[in-house]
Amino acid sequence: MMMNADPELSLFPEDCRLFEDSFSAENTYRVSGQNITIHQYYCANLGVSASVWDSALHLCQFFEKESLDLSGKRIIELGAGTGLVGIVAARLGAQVTITDLSLALAQIESNVECNTPLSGWPSVAPAVLPLSWGRDHDSFSSSWEFVLGADIVYMPETFPLLLDTLAHLSKDGAVVLLASPMRREHGAQDFYNTVLPQMFKVELVQRDPESNINIYKATLR
Numbered sequence: 001m002m003m004n005a006d007p008e009l010s011l012f013p014e015d016c017r018l019f020e021d022s023f024s025a026e027n028t029y030r031v032s033g034q035n036i037t038i039h040q041y042y043c044a045n046l047g048v049s050a051s052v053w054d055s056a057l058h059l060c061q062f063f064e065k066e067s068l069d070l071s072g073k074r075i076i077e078l079g080a081g082t083g084l085v086g087i088v089a090a091r092l093g094a095q096v097t098i099t100d101l102s103l104a105l106a107q108i109e110s111n112v113e114c115n116t117p118l119s120g121w122p123s124v125a126p127a128v129l130p131l132s133w134g135r136d137h138d139s140f141s142s143s144w145e146f147v148l149g150a151d152i153v154y155m156p157e158t159f160p161l162l163l164d165t166l167a168h169l170s171k172d173g174a175v176v177l178l179a180s181p182m183r184r185e186h187g188a189q190d191f192y193n194t195v196l197p198q199m200f201k202v203e204l205v206q207r208d209p210e211s212n213i214n215i216y217k218a219t220l221r
């Protein structure tokens, strides 16, 4: 990014698009053997949902590293943001429901659309639905094989809501896989060491010290 020479002015990027209400960026990621093109719509409303966070890439790479067979599996993703994780799972043959707050759904729908394989989705096209933790999970089934979330543990005030939603969704035996940067200031340690174990058996299945991103597997007790 070009910066101004004057140090005071250099606080402000010259890229004027950053001051517009919205602009989009397109990136292609190679994950789990899939090329996925993600449009990120940066605008005031989308906030943290606009970005692909590193945890999402770590979770997709985990599928490959662990040779997880997702084909035909029923999977729900929480707090999907751009939809990358759910889209990768659907491209690997899973039946995926991608969820987030309503404001993020148009971005996810657009990404699902532009990642439709030429030959069609191997199983079914991902469903994209609103799910606000702790509020409307009752309208979702409990029969999933995997519940996925990348970088969704960052607001302590939402931890009890997230716990309720995870418990509802995994009643029938789902494996919960959560990838998180272990940011102390966001209470991630507390969530995994104290909050989640209230209802779940929790196991650290991957740690990357360089990025400080952990992946946890949890199953309802």
Ligand SMILES: C[S@@+](CC[C@H](N)C(=O)[O-])C[C@H]1O[C@@H](n2cnc3c(N)ncnc32)[C@H](O)[C@@H]1O
Pocket (backbone or CB within 6 Å): 048, 049, 050, 051, 052, 053, 054, 055, 056, 078, 079, 080, 081, 082, 083, 100, 101, 104, 131, 132, 133, 149, 150, 151, 152, 158, 161
């Ligand atoms: C840091 S972003 C991560 C996005 C994406 N999973 C990724 O890793 O690239 C956190 C996501 O959680 C969603 N989120 C935050 N609070 C939520 C809530 N109460 N219910 C549902 N989703 C929520 C946000 O809308 C956002 O998309």
